[in-house]
Amino acid sequence: MSAPNDNDLIDFVYHEARMLDERRYEEWLDLYAEDAYYWMPLAPGQEDPLLHASLLYEDKLLLRVRVERLLGQRTYSQQPHSRGHRLLQRPWIDREHPESDPAAGRHIVRTSFHYVETRGDDQTLYAGWATHHLVWQDRLRIRLKRVDLVNCDAAFANIQLFP
Amino acid sequence: MSHSQRYRSDPAAIRALVRDTEVHKDIFIDPELFQLEMERLFTRTWIYVGHDSQIPKPGDFFTTTVGDQAVVMVRHTDQSVRVLINRCAHKGVQLVTEPQGNTGRFFRCPYHAWTFKTDGSLLGVPLRKGYENTGFDDTEAKLGMPEVKAVHNHRGFVFCRLAPEGESFEEFFGESLSTLDNMVDRSPEGRLEVAGGVYRYIHRCNWKMLVDNQTDTCHPMVAHESSAGTAVKVWEEAPEGTPKPMAVELFAPFMSPYDFYENMGIRVWQNGHGHTGVTNSIHAAYSGIEGYVEQMEEAYGKERAHQILNDVRHNTCYYPNIMVKGPVQTLRIFKPLAADRTLVESWTFRLVGAPDKLLERTIMYNRLINAPTSVVGHDDLEVYERGQAGLNTRYRDWVNVARLYEPGEEERRNYVTNGTSEGLMRSEYRAWARYMTLEEGEAETPLAASGASSPSGRESQSDRRAVQ
Numbered sequence: 001m002s003a004p005n006d007n008d009l010i011d012f013v014y015h016e017a018r019m020l021d022e023r024r025y026e027e028w029l030d031l032y033a034e035d036a037y038y039w040m041p042l043a044p045g046q047e048d049p050l051l052h053a054s055l056l057y058e059d060k061l062l063l064r065v066r067v068e069r070l071l072g073q074r075t076y077s078q079q080p081h082s083r084g085h086r087l088l089q090r091p092w093i094d095r096e097h098p099e100s101d102p103a104a105g106r107h108i109v110r111t112s113f114h115y116v117e118t119r120g121d122d123q124t125l126y127a128g129w130a131t132h133h134l135v136w137q138d139r140l141r142i143r144l145k146r147v148d149l150v151n152c153d154a155a156f157a158n159i160q161l162f163p
Numbered sequence: 164m165s166h167s168q169r170y171r172s173d174p175a176a177i178r179a180l181v182r183d184t185e186v187h188k189d190i191f192i193d194p195e196l197f198q199l200e201m202e203r204l205f206t207r208t209w210i211y212v213g214h215d216s217q218i219p220k221p222g223d224f225f226t227t228t229v230g231d232q233a234v235v236m237v238r239h240t241d242q243s244v245r246v247l248i249n250r251c252a253h254k255g256v257q258l259v260t261e262p263q264g265n266t267g268r269f270f271r272c273p274y275h276a277w278t279f280k281t282d283g284s285l286l287g288v289p290l291r292k293g294y295e296n297t298g299f300d301d302t303e304a305k306l307g308m309p310e311v312k313a314v315h316n317h318r319g320f321v322f323c324r325l326a327p328e329g330e331s332f333e334e335f336f337g338e339s340l341s342t343l344d345n346m347v348d349r350s351p352e353g354r355l356e357v358a359g360g361v362y363r364y365i366h367r368c369n370w371k372m373l374v375d376n377q378t379d380t381c382h383p384m385v386a387h388e389s390s391a392g393t394a395v396k397v398w399e400e401a402p403e404g405t406p407k408p409m410a411v412e413l414f415a416p417f418m419s420p421y422d423f424y425e426n427m428g429i430r431v432w433q434n435g436h437g438h439t440g441v442t443n444s445i446h447a448a449y450s451g452i453e454g455y456v457e458q459m460e461e462a463y464g465k466e467r468a469h470q471i472l473n474d475v476r477h478n479t480c481y482y483p484n485i486m487v488k489g490p491v492q493t494l495r496i497f498k499p500l501a502a503d504r505t506l507v508e509s510w511t512f513r514l515v516g517a518p519d520k521l522l523e524r525t526i527m528y529n530r531l532i533n534a535p536t537s538v539v540g541h542d543d544l545e546v547y548e549r550g551q552a553g554l555n556t557r558y559r560d561w562v563n564v565a566r567l568y569e570p571g572e573e574e575r576r577n578y579v580t581n582g583t584s585e586g587l588m589r590s591e592y593r594a595w596a597r598y599m600t601l602e603e604g605e606a607e608t609p610l611a612a613s614g615a616s617s618p619s620g621r622e623s624q625s626d627r628r629a630v631q
Binding site for chain 1: 358363388390401511529534546
């Protein structure tokens with residue numbers, strides 16, 4: 001397979017959203033590099049994931065725990081299950097980003113989104129921007145997905161899936 | 164709010180809600196009792212306000228609530244920490260709404276520019292001559308912002324008691340302050356700083372369900388099997404020789420068996436204060452962090468340093484509404500919003516002078532266990548909300564707290580017992596009944612109007628202030 005063009009990058013982001021919407025978690029996890037992180041900061045513009053709290057800062061092991069837990073018989077907070085829906089604005093390639101280096105197989109894709117999480121009769125809307133740090137390793141994979149909620153510092157109830 | 168008035172004038176009816184081994188569902192679901200909690204329990208007891216590292220310089224402020232009262236904690240020009248009710252003396256407008264900031268030498272109302280010094284006293288009113296010969300000096304407005312006079316700063320932790328008279332700080336907390344002391348002592352410099360941001364999240368349940376849960380050692384292996392148990396399982400599938408990740412080290416102890424929790428013990432002090440994890444705890448077996456023990460030994464001497472570090476208390480409850488974990492430097496506050504609504508804030512502290520890695524672990528613990536996105540927290544919230552829903556059914560009226568009840572235990576204080584005892588919960592509910600029914604005159608009055616400029620000649624009660 002040859003190096004990705006812009007459409008490949010954009011399609012990849014849509015594909016990731018589809019895997020989440022359809023709860024195809026094994027296929028979803030497979031989109032992530034082994035050293036990947038899923039980061040959802042707690043503060044606007046946050047730069048440090050280690051010495052400042054985040055809503056999520058999960059390596060692949062923690063993501064796997066989260067996914068396996070969702071399917072467990074004794075996962076009481078998933079009785080009934082939550083469902084998620086993502087509405088994406090067209091992703092765009094951020095070539096100005098300091099980490100962008102297409103020649104080295106590193107691409108940054110930004111996407112505005114609205115995300116709805118629902119469980120039982122409750123439905124909550126979240127909005128924000130996703131930044132995908134993609135790497136080309138014979139196929140595209142996610143090294144970092146950063147999700148900035150516009151109200152990341154608000155007092156939430158449970159957020160159980162992956163905005 | 165229009166509530167029924169079943170309990171307000173009937174202390175015996177309130178006392179009857181707390182039996183030796185049962186508590187009535189009304190204390191979790193009744194709006195009138197919630198209102199009385201705000202007026203009585205949260206007025207007569209010492210409530211955590213904030214940490215003085217949040218307001219290092221004069222004019223620095225931090226806005227929060229004490230029970231249902233909006234307050235601002237501020238560093239006054241003389242360096243003392245003041246707690247003021249966040250209300251302009253003129254029309255009642257809240258003076259500050261930012262979570263924190265610096266107000267300079269005074270608060271200025273955004274409505275009519277009345278100004279107040281950082282001790283709450285009225286500084287200036289535009290067009291002052293319009294108040295000449297109006298008797299303004301005899302109005303309440305002349306008193307400025309109400310100041311909470313009973314404020315105590317314990318090694319950085321600022322508490323206040325809204326009622327001007329009542330139990331002293333030392334009387335109220337007794338030996339329980341040893342947990343805060345241990346957390347501070349874990350800094351080689353003997354100092355903590357609030358660091359790393361704060362999680363704020365909403366639970367649709369009564370605040371006491373969260374407090375009750377903090378020393379409930381029979382739930383982790385059940386409610387958290389789905390998270391901690393899965394973490395252990397996923398980790399076991401990792402290739403042999405992979406170093407154990409910090410996250411697994413933090414999750415795994417939740418799956419300890421019942422006898423672990425029985426043997427670790429629980430200590431009941433007084434007034435609902437107590438802690439789990441006397442001789443051992445889920446925080447006991449964390450890996451060492453390079454350089455830290457050496458720093459501690461240098462600062463305190465070998466023996467004292469290890470005495471501090473070997474005190475691995477699990478959850479310490481300071482009744483009514485905070486829980487502290489000394490070994491991981493976290494503090495959670497359960498802010499009551501309504502009978503069925505609670506705001507939780509989960510704070511973290513830096514051990515000043517210690518390696519950053521400790522703060523990193525503290526922050527990871529908080530993220531994995533205490534966030535709105537935490538897989539452990541998800542199942543806790545689920546059971547609280549199911550609890551709130553279940554208690555609203557009829558045909559059963561009581562919540563059971565009988566586990567390991569010992570007749571006569573209500574007379575004991577500062578005792579250690581089986582780690583799965585519900586004795587601390589019983590102590591909490593007894594404290595609840597006591598502060599809800601103190602006799603008329605025992606700190607029943609609302610916050611006294613304050614200020615050195617009091618027109619009626621009332622003495623400022625600054626002798627009660629123990630601010631450092």
